[in-house]
Amino acid sequence: MDLTNNFPDEIIKETKSLTEDEKQKLASQSSRLVPEYQANQLEKNAQKHWDLFYKRNETRFFKDRRWTTREFVELLDEDDTNAEPSTRKYLLEVGCGVGNLVFPLIEEQKTKFFFYACDFSPRAVEFVKQNALYDENVIKAFQCDVTKANQLTDVIPSESLDIVTMIFVLSAIHPDNFAGVFETLFKLLKPGGVLLFRDYGLYDMAQLRFKAGHKIDENFYMRQDGTRSYYFSDSELSEMVKSVGFEVKVCGYVHRRTINVKEKIDTPRIFIQGKFIKPQVTINS
Structure with missing residues (x-):
């Protein structure tokens, strides 16, 4: 159970101060990194690992992200279901x-958005299409490897999007592909369009809990199920997005506590x- 309030999270600039135990x-x-061959196999089989993740967990693992409009x-828009396409x-x-982000937006508000929704896992995309709220007048879901530009540009015209959301996504991609x-x-x-971003921050507890043999590279790790996570x-992050032309409106850390009273976990x-x-x-180069 994640105990949260209804107020926007505070964005702070300071990184976590590590204790001596955390530094150790x-x-x-x-002391023991993921071997190069295994790291290459993780990259080669990344889609398979995510497809197996959704085969095991189906739609049960992630909770609906009803916090995103806060x-x-x-992501909030006028209450108009009869908006013209133009x-x-x-x-x-x-x-x-x-669909844990997109379907709450469709469900909670009458919106003028048209949604494109893509995922690396074909199985995940099929779950989106099977949702009772899936309506191709409102949403188009498709499988896509976002590290291959043409797989996006073949579906979505250039300079056509008002908003892009990346919520706990980029961390699963190899760092060599971030800039692309x-x-x-x-x-x-x-x-004037905006990219809305949220992901794992440096020195998150999940990063500190990895044991030797799980680190692939600096701040990049292998999970037990073969998926990967970057912190x-x-x-x-600011320098990376500025290098491709974005202006940084906000960028900082959010400190939260996930509390499960029953399991006595904080x-x-x-x-x-x-x-x-x-x-x-x-400015065109």
């Missing part, structure tokens, strides 16, 4: 999973959150 835990992770007011706003959810993903999303957004610093979490704007005027 991080140091011990580097954190990102850009007045619609267009939103792409990168890494839609089984941001470049593609920058091209798809209209001038971002605010300075790194886990501090660190996420990173950002809003990145495509300038109204862009």
Whole structure:
């Protein structure tokens, strides 16, 4: 059970101060890295691992993300179900999973958005299409590897999107591909469009808990099920998005506590959150 309030999370710039014990835990992770061959296999079989994840968990693992409109007011819109296509706003959810972000938006508000929803896992996309709220007048779901630009641009025209959301998605991708993903999303957004971002922050408890043999590279780890996770610093993320042309409106850490009273578990979490704007005027190189 995640005990949260109804107020927007506070965005702070300071990284977590590590205790000596935590510093030792991080140091011990580097004593035995994931072998290069295994790391390459994880990259090669990334889609298979995520498809197996959804085969095991189906739609049960992730909770609906009903907090997103509290954190990102850009997701709120006028109450108009009869909007003409020409007045619609267009939103792409990168890494839609089984629809835990998009369907609460459709369900909770009458919206002028048209949603594109893509995921790496074909099985996850099928779960989206099987949802009772799936209506192709409102949403188009498709399988996509966002590290391959053409798989997005073949479906979505350049400079056609008002909003892109990336919620706990980029961390699952190899860091070598981060910049290319941001470049593609920058091209798809209209001038003035916004990229809404949330993911795992540097020194999150999940990062500190990895044992030796799970670290692939700096801040990049292998989970038991073969999926991977990266932990971002605010300075790194800001510089990355600015390098492809975004303006940084907000970028910082969110400190939360996940509490399960029944299991007597109190886990501090660190996420990173950002809003990145495509300038109204862009300069062509």
